[in-house]
Amino acid sequence: MSLSRTSVSRTPLSRPLLTRPRRLAFAALSVLPLLALTACGSGTADAQAGATGQVDAPAAEAGGPLDLSDVCPATVVMQQDWQPEAEHGAMYSLVGPDLTVDTDTKSVTGSLVAQGVDTGVDVEVRPGGPNVNFQPVPSLMYLDDSILLGAVTTDAQITALADNPVVTVASMLTTSPQIVMWDPESHDGAETIKEAAADGDPVVSSGDVFPRLLAAQGIIDDAQIDLSYEGTPQRFVSDPAVLQQGFATAEPYIYENEIPQWGKPVGYQLLADVGYSVYPEALAVRADKVEENADCLAKLVPVMQQAQIDYLDDPQATNELIVDLVDQYQTGWTYSLGVADFSVQAQKDLDLVVDDPASGVFGRIDPDRMTEIVDTFAPILVDAGQIESPDIEPESLYTNEFTDDTISMGS
Structure with missing residues (x-):
């Protein structure tokens, strides 16, 4: 784990509080007003256009790098490991202005809009934690094969390797x-x-x-x-x-x-x-699904690389959406805009999101770092009784096949 x-x-402080076994984050003392979302009897909510700060987006050029319609599922399902928060900004920034919120299943779905264009598919972002009974993301990906991308930290990936192997395809947060x-x-x-x-x-x-x-x-x-x-x-x-x-x-x-x-x-x-050198909440795919989704990942991974950069450059609308989703999900945990804004600034000021130092490419996995992670954490996880053997091939944990080497934070 x-x-x-x-x-x-x-x-x-005297009131009972909801515990969260993966990550620690306190909720806001007060909740900001809702965005323009109106609840429906079915447990879903429909958003007015522009709720994510985007206007109706033009269609991506047919067959171009942002046209996902010919290679990706009609709905690209992304699974986060906790409630919506600013550390997950890249995923939520892709949800288009036609979004709907399902307050029963706790998910948000809309056109996948990247770099100002409609990619021709939808995106569904699902939160983790109490919404999924605190199940690890790799387990969820094997229980529901509609999930294409999951946010998986490297030590959790190693823990799941025997039963639910996943392959990291890109890093979003460079440093924990x-x-x-x-x-x-x-x-x-x-x-x-x-x-x-x-x-x-x-x-x-x-x-x-x-x-x-x-x-x-x-x-x-x-x-x-x-x-x-x-x-x-x-x-x-x-x-x-x-x-x-x-x-x-x-x-x-x-x-x-x-x-x-x-x-x-x-x-x-x-x-x-x-020494806590793991890749936090990196994007992962089921190991047995990488090959069959290769054409999709070749376009989608660069979209995710650029989405993280674009989100940090202009986070406001996405942060407002994140805060509103947390409020609508009503899980007993809240999240203030102040925390979201602070998170973005901390990610920048503390160099938590930077280009891969070894290659200068944003989102690329460093082979030497992955070897160091395995060497450090496999013995610890054995001692903790979470895995049986420290003999793990670092190369089995990641691929850089799909990252776009022209994408960097400085470009």
């Missing part, structure tokens, strides 16, 4: 936003996890992959590993000596601005700085 992240509704955070005042202004943990305080998490990684490097002791985290801010607020898991794209903003019981900055360090 990948490093956990648990969600809670942004409610008073996962962090360990602490109260600077309680830790003498510490600037690193090692400094903050030096006095032996607990490192609270809901999964043991990253704590095992830290312990293996001598950054923390085994005795400091505390797996009791339930996704609420109560313990951190009441006992600021603890260190806690979080995400650089959420918690620093939330704790300072949306948790009045805290209301001040937190200290943190990216886990990527201390």
